[in-house]
Amino acid sequence: MNFILAGHGNIAVEMKNSIEMIAGKYPNVKAITFELGDGVETLKDKYLKIINQSTEQSFIIITDIFSGSPYNAAAMLAMQLGNIEVISGLSLPLCLALLHLDYSSINFEEAFEQLNDIKSDFIKSFKKISKDIAEEEEF
Template structure:
């Protein structure tokens, strides 16, 4: 089992968690962090440490799901990950990635989930035009 910290600009983390709850129920050991205007990486590190220390996660495995590679939520998490081998980070979080991570956090090891998420991430983005181009006209005709 591992804990999840979702960190993103604005309300994205809270919205992902709320949407995830609608689809798959309440989450355990999942924490959201919002990055607000006027804050910086030091502010985020403080927020992360409040969760980690307040929830007793200092010796636990933690997966950060952040929005942008190189953004402040990522940069702050990477500073913690450099000092703690139990922390990993996935960037580009979206609802399918959040749900897969949340639904596997109690049954799989952190490393296994990270590997799986990296494998399925491309499939979380689908273009309608690409799908439509592969459908033959006969498939669209109703009898």
């Protein structure tokens, strides 16, 4: 499975750098930028350049915001090509979770279900956790 990270500005490039800092290099992860003045067609060209250079045919494009330009360009390609899945919500926990799934034994729909099962692990509140611990200690 190949991954393309995309978002406004340099967020995707920096996300890839963060992934490498934590988990090492992943040659199947690429990142594109979306600069001021770029449009949907420019983004589609950036995606296609990566897709056309790959021998692997399946792609997951992870974008920062649902219905933003990076998402819309990816969705257009997904409709045209069929071998692309697009999800929004680019974050380090999401990327690490996606990278560590075993795609040899599951398809994307199953992978997405697994993500739904663990998505509550992605966002934590210190105050809520502290309150929960304090309540447990009272018993």
